[in-house]
Each structure stands twice: as C-alpha cells, then as structure tokens.
Amino acid sequence: MPTGSRRWHIDPEAFTGDLYRVFKTPLDSGRDVAPRDFNPYSAGRCALTGAKLQAAACYAGTTSGCALWETLPFRSIVGTGQPGVYLPTRSFERLYLTTLSPITPLWLVDCSPLGLRRLLLTERAVETAITFMSHKNKIASQRFAGRLVRQAAREGIQVDGLRWRSRQCDGDVILLYQPPVVEATLRVLTAPISLQTHPYADALIDAALAEGKRFRIKPTGLDPCEDDDS
Numbered sequence: 257m258p259t260g261s262r263r264w265h266i267d268p269e270a271f272t273g274d275l276y277r278v279f280k281t282p283l284d285s286g287r288d289v290a291p292r293d294f295n296p297y298s299a300g301r302c303a304l305t306g307a308k309l310q311a312a313a314c315y316a317g318t319t320s321g322c323a324l325w326e327t328l329p330f331r332s333i334v335g336t337g338q339p340g341v342y343l344p345t346r347s348f349e350r351l352y353l354t355t356l357s358p359i360t361p362l363w364l365v366d367c368s369p370l371g372l373r374r375l376l377l378t379e380r381a382v383e384t385a386i387t388f389m390s391h392k393n394k395i396a397s398q399r400f401a402g403r404l405v406r407q408a409a410r411e412g413i414q415v416d417g418l419r420w421r422s423r424q425c426d427g428d429v430i431l432l433y434q435p436p437v438v439e440a441t442l443r444v445l446t447a448p449i450s451l452q453t454h455p456y457a458d459a460l461i462d463a464a465l466a467e468g469k470r471f472r473i474k475p476t477g478l479d480p481c482e483d484d485d486s
Contacts, residue, residue, distance in 0.1 A: 265375055266408045268363035268415055274445060275316040275356040275430055276323040282350065291354040291448055292439040294432070300326075301394050302367070302401035302418055302431050309402050311433040314417075319427035320353060321464035324451075326429060327351060333470065334424075340473040341465070345452055352448035353460065359441055362432065363414045365404060368421040375404075389420060405433070424468035 281289035294312035304311040317323035324330055329347040365375065372385045387393060388400040401418060408415040417432035451457045465471055 264404075264407050265377065266365060266404065266411065266413050266415070267374065268365050268408075268413065270361035271364045271419070271430070272358060272361050273318060275358070275442070276318070276320045276353065277314065277316040277356055278323045278327050278351055278353050278451070279448075280350050281352060291352075291444050292356065292442050294434040294437075294439070299394070301389070301397045303398055304402055304405060304433060305398050306402050309406060311435060314432040314434070314437070316356065316430045316432070317422065317425070317427055318430065319425055320460055321425040321467050322422045322427040322429055323353065324461065324464040325422060325424045325468065330464070339470055341470050342474070343461070343465070343472050345458070348451035348457070348461070351451040353451055354448040355445040356442045357445050359443055362416045362437065362441070364417050364419045364430065365408075365415055366420070367418045368428070371420070425464065426467065
C-alpha cells in the first residue's frame with residue numbers, strides 16, 4: 257500500500273479513558289509479569305515485529321469484555337459458529353484482569369472502518385486495510401501497522417498506539433507500543449483479579465460471552481452438578 261504523505265491522513269486522537277487489561281503471570285518460562293508490563297515478544301494483530309521497526313506491545317480494551325475477547329481462551333472459540341462453547345475455568349489459569357489509567361493522554365490512531373476512511377484517501381486502500389485488520393490476517397495487519405507508524409514518524413506525528421472496534425463487544429480494542437509509551441505513563445486503578453479463582457470472574461466471563469452471543473456449556477456426558485475443573 258502506498259505510504260506517501262499525500263496518500264495518508266494520520267491524525268491521532270487523545271485517549272484518557274480507563275483501560276481493561278488481561279495479562280498472564282507467571283509466564284510458562286517462570287517470569288513474573290506486572291500489570292503494566294509490555295510484551296516484547298508479541299506477534300498479535302498490528303504488533304510491530306519487523307527488524308527495522310520493533311516495539312513491545314500491550315493489548316487492552318475499553319471494557320472488560322473487549323479485554324477478555326483478546327485472550328487466548330476467547331480467541332479459541334472465534335469462528336466456531338456455535339453459540340454454546342466449552343470454556344472451562346481452568347483455561348483461565350494464570351490470567352488476571354486489571355484496570356489501568358493513562359497519566360497523560362495517549363495518542364491513538366483509529367483503525368476501525370470509519371477511522372480508516374479518515375486515514376486513507378482512496379476507497380481501495382480502505383478496503384485493503386480493513387482486510388489487513390481482520391482476525392485471520394495478523395501478518396498483513398502487522399505490515400500495515402508498521403507502514404502507518406513509519407509514515408507518522410516521517411511526518412513528526414506521535415503515535416502511542418492503535419484502536420479498533422471489537423467485533424464481539426460494544427467497545428474498542430487498544431494496542432499500545434513501547435516505545436513511545438512507558439510503564440510510568442500508566443497507573444493501576446484496580447488490583448488484578450484472577451480469572452480462574454476470583455468470585456466475580458465467572459460473571460465477567462459469562463457477560464463477555466453474552467456480548468458475543470455465546471454461552472458456556474459442559475461437555476456431553478458431564479453431570480450438570482459436577483465441577484468440570486475438579
């Protein structure tokens with residue numbers, strides 16, 4: 257996709273709202289992760305992974321539901337086509353939900369379909385970018401994000417991250433890059449809660465599933481009164 261200054265209109269918007277973030281700790285390697293830590297090895301949608309342009313990533317959401325739909329347990333059911341899904345509590349082992357708040361405004365580029373129409377001047381470029389942002393094309397989305405960030409840098413525009421509309425929830429997914437964002441830019445509003453053991457975790461998970469028109473079921477043959485995680 258052409259990235260000349262005449263073909264793009266990069267105009268980040270200031271974001272000052274709360275961020276809901278799910279993180280895993282400890283990692284499989286044994287390393288502990290704090291609520292504000294960025295992932296230097298992220299390979300998710302729009303991550304900056306190129307040799308010449310690399311940044312740690314922090315995925316979050318404007319609602320807890322958006323944050324949950326970005327986790328591996330939820331992503332595993334995307335595209336299954338069934339409203340009833342088997343999503344046992346144990347699949348949320350070592351996953352924690354916290355709320356963060358930016359101390360200073362975060363400058364985010366809107367990569368929702370409407371935002372892309374403001375960003376890109378041609379309809380063909382917009383349609384291509386929408387495809388790049390799809391769940392099934394992470395590598396293409398990474399290339400698109402890299403081009404966007406490089407173009408912004410050439411024009412002296414600060415881009416702290418991207419935002420796009422969740423396909424499952426009424427809210428936005430937020431992706432922050434480090435650099436330029438640092439942990440000190442964010443403060444922890446609520447102590448992390450375990451999505452496996454906290455008393456309210458099941459209600460949060462079920463509410464997020466309901467937004468995506470899904471519900472949890474037990475596997476066939478399991479007694480309804482039996483704990484599937486025992």
